[in-house]
Amino acid sequence: MKGELKVFTEQTDLLLQVLNHQRHDWLNHFQVLLGYLRLGKPEQGEEYLQRITSLVCQESMIARINCPPLAVLFLTFNALHKDLLLEVEVANQTDLSTLVMGSDRFAALVTELISIIKEHQQVSEYEANSLLVSFASNDHAVEVRFDLTGRLFESGNEEVEKLLERGENTLMIVEEWSKSDQEWVLALSIPCRT
16 A cells, blocks of 8 residues: 555646646747747747747647647656756647557657657756657658757667667667767658558
């Protein structure tokens, strides 16, 4: 019973942390809009409101990828982590339940990749690095791309290589893997069931 109470308390604390972060973000958005109105700049206010609307639409697309663990990770990551800014873009309706490797296995792969990047990134003293995870799908495959603005240490590249080698039997295709001091990119193609 004590173990269950501890898990419940930890989950409740995390949920409150996420909700507080979201509330803070929405208050900031409202303050920016109010500022534009007070300054008599309705055009800038409208542009800002369109950006917020796009953000909410993107969150809706994330919630509908048909992989709850991954959607929750994407929607809560920034509230729980400060040393890496995660941005997620879903280009079109993406259904991860159609993947040949299965959505649970794919979620584990993506989660481990993000964890490796987070742990092996060269941290900037001025601002957090940014990781963009992009999804695009067609009838045959889901393309997922990881763009890190920053540098991944060689230890991270070694961990990614091991992870990709373990995933070879899943028909995952590495479309691109580039490394530099300013950017790190990994693009994968995962076949869908037809």
